[in-house]
Amino acid sequence: MILLDLLIPIAHAQEAATASSGGIASLGLNVKFFIAQLINFAILLLIFWKWILPNVTKALQARTERIEKSLMDADRIEKEKREFETWQKNEMTKARQEASAIVTSAQTEAGKAKQAILDQTKLDQQKLIDQAKSQIESEKNRSISEAKGELANLITSATEKILRQKLDKNSDQELIKESLSNIK
Amino acid sequence: MLSLPPLAAESLFHIGSFPITNSYVNSTLGVLAFAVFAFFLNRSAKKYYAFGAPKGLVNFFESILEFVLGYIDSVTKDRKKTMKFLPLVGGMFFFILFSNWIGLLPGTGSIGINRAGEFLPLLRPANTDLNMTLAMAVFAVIASHILGIAAIGFFKYANKFIKLGDLYTAAKSLNPVKMLVAFIEFFVGLIEVFSEIAKMVSLSLRLFGNIFAGEVLLTVLASLISGYGAFLIPLPFMLLELIVGIVQATVFAMLTLVYLSIATSEIHGHAEEGHEKIEVSEVEAI
Numbered sequence: 001m002i003l004l005d006l007l008i009p010i011a012h013a014q015e016a017a018t019a020s021s022g023g024i025a026s027l028g029l030n031v032k033f034f035i036a037q038l039i040n041f042a043i044l045l046l047i048f049w050k051w052i053l054p055n056v057t058k059a060l061q062a063r064t065e066r067i068e069k070s071l072m073d074a075d076r077i078e079k080e081k082r083e084f085e086t087w088q089k090n091e092m093t094k095a096r097q098e099a100s101a102i103v104t105s106a107q108t109e110a111g112k113a114k115q116a117i118l119d120q121t122k123l124d125q126q127k128l129i130d131q132a133k134s135q136i137e138s139e140k141n142r143s144i145s146e147a148k149g150e151l152a153n154l155i156t157s158a159t160e161k162i163l164r165q166k167l168d169k170n171s172d173q174e175l176i177k178e179s180l181s182n183i184k
Numbered sequence: 185m186l187s188l189p190p191l192a193a194e195s196l197f198h199i200g201s202f203p204i205t206n207s208y209v210n211s212t213l214g215v216l217a218f219a220v221f222a223f224f225l226n227r228s229a230k231k232y233y234a235f236g237a238p239k240g241l242v243n244f245f246e247s248i249l250e251f252v253l254g255y256i257d258s259v260t261k262d263r264k265k266t267m268k269f270l271p272l273v274g275g276m277f278f279f280i281l282f283s284n285w286i287g288l289l290p291g292t293g294s295i296g297i298n299r300a301g302e303f304l305p306l307l308r309p310a311n312t313d314l315n316m317t318l319a320m321a322v323f324a325v326i327a328s329h330i331l332g333i334a335a336i337g338f339f340k341y342a343n344k345f346i347k348l349g350d351l352y353t354a355a356k357s358l359n360p361v362k363m364l365v366a367f368i369e370f371f372v373g374l375i376e377v378f379s380e381i382a383k384m385v386s387l388s389l390r391l392f393g394n395i396f397a398g399e400v401l402l403t404v405l406a407s408l409i410s411g412y413g414a415f416l417i418p419l420p421f422m423l424l425e426l427i428v429g430i431v432q433a434t435v436f437a438m439l440t441l442v443y444l445s446i447a448t449s450e451i452h453g454h455a456e457e458g459h460e461k462i463e464v465s466e467v468e469a470i
Contacts, residue, residue, distance in 0.1 A: 027314045027392075028192025033205060037310075038319035040211045044218050044279055045323075049271035051222040055229040056246055057267065059238070060253075 154179050187303065189293065189399050193313040194304045196297070206305055207313035210292075214282050214310060252277065259441050269444050272327055276320060277437035283310040284395055284429030288422055293399065311395040311432075314388060321387035324440040325380060332447030340450065347373040387439060394432050398425045 158179050162172065193205035228241045238246055252274050256266040286292065287309025296305035310316045333341045343349050347370045354366035402425065405418045 026191055028190075029314055029318070030192075032202060033193070033208065033313070033315040034319055036202070036208055037211060037313070037316040038323065040208070040215055041279070041316070041319050041323060044211075044215045045271060045275040047215065047218045047222055048275035048278065052218070052225060052245075053271060053274070055226055055233070056242065056249055057270070059229070059233050059242075060246060060249065 154182065188403055189305075189308065189312065189396070191314075191396070193308055193315070196304060196306065205313065206296075206308040207310050207316060210283060210286065210307050211310040211313075211316055213286070213307075214279055217282060218279070249274070255438075256441060259438070260445055265445070265448065268331070269441060272324070273437050273441045273444070276324065276440055277433050280311060280320075280391065280433035280436055281430060283316075284433060285426065287312070287395070287399065288425055288429070293403070309395055309399065311391050312399050314392045317388040317392040318384065320391075320436070321384040324387065324443065325384050328440070328443040328447040329380075331444055335448035336450050341447075345373050345376050346370075383439075383443065387436060391432055391436050394428060398428055401425075 158175060161175060193207035195203035195205050196209065197204050225241055225245055229238075232238045232240070232242050253266055253270065256269060256273060257263060260266050260269065287307075292307040292309060293305045295307065296303050298304070329341075339349075347366065350366045351370050354362040357363075398421075402418050402421055405421055406414050408414075409417060
């Protein structure tokens with residue numbers, strides 16, 4: 001009953017609203033109004049298209065392009081960084097290997113050089129020793145021969161003195177002693 | 185006695201012989217609002233884009249526009265097409281939304297003049313006038329045909345409706361099955377012509393019906409109880425109308441977008457055509 005009480009006035013009101021006309025006209029369709037609304041809508045779209053959108057869409061487009069470019073650049077930089085890191089790693093490994101080879105080779109060369117120098121030194125040393133020995137020997141021989149010569153001269157001079165003088169036994173002894181002291 | 189809004193918009197005054205209706209006042213207000221918004225938006229854009237970082241009104245509009253662009257992208261799958269359809273689809277969406285929501289503001293339907301004992305509201309939501317919704321529907325459908333012809337060429341586009349080319353090819357093949365299929369398709373094509381009219385009728389009546397029904401509902405609810413109750417009871421329904429407003433704006437814009445997408449794409453086969461029709465019917469079901 002309450003529902004009916006509510007619905008009946010609504011129905012009456014609706015009837016009153018549509019009673020004046022029927023069909024399409026009751027919906028308010030009118031060519032003049034239609035064209036007026038169409039023009040209004042066209043103006044509105046024109047404002048939206050030509051005045052509202054351009055600045056914002058241009059800025060959005062530019063920003064999108066900038067972001068896309070930045071992302072592409074970031075990808076490229078990341079790729080280049082990875083490539084550089086790989087290259088750096090390889091180069092470092094290569095450099096370490098080369099350095100190690102150089103050190104090993106230097107050590108070997110140094111060992112060889114050291115051995116050669118030692119051998120040469122030994123040879124030189126032996127040569128010097130031999131030279132010194134032969135020099136000493138020749139000096140010794142020369143000294144002995146000189147001493148022999150000197151002794152012979154002394155003996156000769158002593159003999160001469162003995163022969164020239166009449167020598168007594170004491171003088172003779174003294175002369176021999178003197179000659180011997182000269183030898184020392 | 186309960187006074188419901190009439191189906192037709194009421195004439196307020198005349199400019200020459202042309203009568204100005206209350207819904208026309210609302211749609212003109214919409215146009216002015218767009219113009220004012222455009223003015224402030226461009227001023228704000230000039231101020232902020234020079235520094236590269238948008239703020240305030242520009243930032244707000246950009247965020248909404250990006251959402252709308254994403255939505256259109258999901259249908260077109262092509263940013264170029266999206267940018268081509270944006271002025272029509274976006275403009276339509278924002279205008280319908282603005283008109284629907286402005287109708288919920290106090291004053292619409294309640295402030296008016298008395299003429300010969302009859303109350304005439306000064307403002308009436310633009311979409312409660314069938315002339316307005318029909319104008320938008322006609323505009324959308326005609327725009328879809330114009331863009332379709334521009335995209336795929338007149339003869340290919342015309343072949344979607346008048347399939348004389350298929351009929352000729354089938355007749356040349358002398359294959360009775362092919363000829364029968366082509367003959368049937370020729371008549372299906374002719375039916376497509378009527379479906380274009382149906383598009384306009386369905387688009388306009390759906391929007392008009394939903395928004396007008398909302399107005400009637402709010403009027404009835406406000407009239408149920410006298411006193412403070414008349415202010416409180418319609419409140420939940422006004423919230424519902426806010427949702428209806430955005431849903432109807434979305435449906436109208438989406439359907440227009442689907443029509444534009446179909447019109448600007450070439451026919452590759454019956455299967456794809458059928459798929460597109462299913463998409464349209466899904467949106468129409470809302």
